[in-house]
Amino acid sequence: MKILAVSAGRKDGNCEVFTKAALMEAEKMGLEVELVRLRDMDIYPCTACSGQFCAAMDDPTKCVHGKDDAAFLIDKFLDCDGFLMAGPVYSTTGSSMTFAFRDRVFGPKIDAVMMSRFGTPKWAEGRVKSRPGALISVGGALSSHWVSMGIPSLYSTCFSASTDVVDFMNVTGIANPGAATLDEAYIERAKQLGRNLAQAVLDNDHSWRGEPSDEDVCPSCHFNAMLFNPKKKDVWCAICGTHGHIVMDGDEMKIEWPEEEQHENHTKPCGLEAHGDEIGEVLMNRYMPHKDEIPAKLKVYQDYNACIVKSPSAEAKKAAILANLNKDK
Numbered sequence: 279m280k281i282l283a284v285s286a287g288r289k290d291g292n293c294e295v296f297t298k299a300a301l302m303e304a305e306k307m308g309l310e311v312e313l314v315r316l317r318d319m320d321i322y323p324c325t326a327c328s329g330q331f332c333a334a335m336d337d338p339t340k341c342v343h344g345k346d347d348a349a350f351l352i353d354k355f356l357d358c359d360g361f362l363m364a365g366p367v368y369s370t371t372g373s374s375m376t377f378a379f380r381d382r383v384f385g386p387k388i389d390a391v392m393m394s395r396f397g398t399p400k401w402a403e404g405r406v407k408s409r410p411g412a413l414i415s416v417g418g419a420l421s422s423h424w425v426s427m428g429i430p431s432l433y434s435t436c437f438s439a440s441t442d443v444v445d446f447m448n449v450t451g452i453a454n455p456g457a458a459t460l461d462e463a464y465i466e467r468a469k470q471l472g473r474n475l476a477q478a479v480l481d482n483d484h485s486w487r488g489e490p491s492d493e494d495v496c497p498s499c500h501f502n503a504m505l506f507n508p509k510k511k512d513v514w515c516a517i518c519g520t521h522g523h524i525v526m527d528g529d530e531m532k533i534e535w536p537e538e539e540q541h542e543n544h545t546k547p548c549g550l551e552a553h554g555d556e557i558g559e560v561l562m563n564r565y566m567p568h569k570d571e572i573p574a575k576l577k578v579y580q581d582y583n584a585c586i587v588k589s590p591s592a593e594a595k596k597a598a599i600l601a602n603l604n605k606d607k
């Protein structure tokens with residue numbers, strides 16, 4: 279049984295310290311552990327080259343980015359039994375490394391619903407399963423609004439492959455290199471997270487094991503990032519789409535989460551199915567009937583190019599290639 283940890287933080291940085299504290303505990307419990315430092319990996323952002331889905335659906339090594347490390351990381355993920363994602367907070371969200379990893383490794387090509395609808399590609403055969411997961415978000419700020427989208431960003435690596443988050447840590451006030459080692463309470467919490475994830479793997483029990491906290495608002499993902507519509511008294515969890523209603527109990531505001539309204543939950547198969555239906559609706563009923571109108575309409579924007587800023591490095595490369603060609607003449 280193996281836990282794969284992925285850190286988007288600095289080498290020997292704070293994410294890595296907490297991640298290693300967690301992994302050391304998991305190893306003591308008999309699990310194999312591996313840690314991917316994303317910064318050591320060659321991984322380019324997804325270019326959405328095929329329009330909507332992934333052009334490398336049938337073979338991740340056929341991605342337009344060729345032989346970078348994304349296909350290797352997909353294999354690493356498919357071979358693990360538990361997944362730990364750690365990342366720093368940059369400008370309130372996850373960092374670009376987290377997102378490059380998410381978009382190249384996860385998304386439509388590894389989506390359980392896509393596979394159930396269109397068949398499981400050869401590379402994924404026998405390797406598709408729901409795994410327990412854990413998240414460690416590390417921010418340097420003290421205020422919760424400066425780390426607000428750290429956990430949601432890391433959570434977004436979990437939907438498509440049906441990873442069930444059993445615990446997360448939302449770290450604040452750990453900024454400078456090595457600062458993580460000074461905070462015994464967070465180190466202990468990271469160890470507990472490691473034990474929780476390892477136990478979930480060993481028991482094959484994906485239920486929530488995190489500690490009750492003020493963040494524990496959403497009954498499904500246990501975070502507190504909400505989309506409110508005060509007029510309708512509606513609440514949606516910004517991470518997982520769990521739906522609730524605001525009710526007043528005297529002066530106290532409460533949120534009710536009716537069981538029968540949770541069919542769009544991103545962390546549940548029914549939510550992924552509902553999302554698949556939505557994508558189908560957008561494609562088949564809104565886009566396809568008007569597809570032939572697009573070339574003429576798009577031309578207006580394609581021809582408006584004087585505002586485009588050229589890349590100095592790409593222009594320099596082109597100039598060097600031309601100079602080389604001319605030299606050989």
Ligand SMILES: Cc1cc2nc3c(=O)[nH]c(=O)nc-3n(C[C@H](O)[C@H](O)[C@H](O)COP(=O)(O)O)c2cc1C
Nearest residue numbers: 287288291292293366367368369370417418419453
């Ligand atoms: C470009 C940049 C933006 C940052 N923005 C935030 C932020 O919005 N909120 C926050 O709490 N910390 C922010 N930080 C601090 C990092 O989250 C913090 O230093 C963290 O410990 C880095 O983790 P690492 O040591 O694993 O790389 C930022 C750091 C950098 C480099």
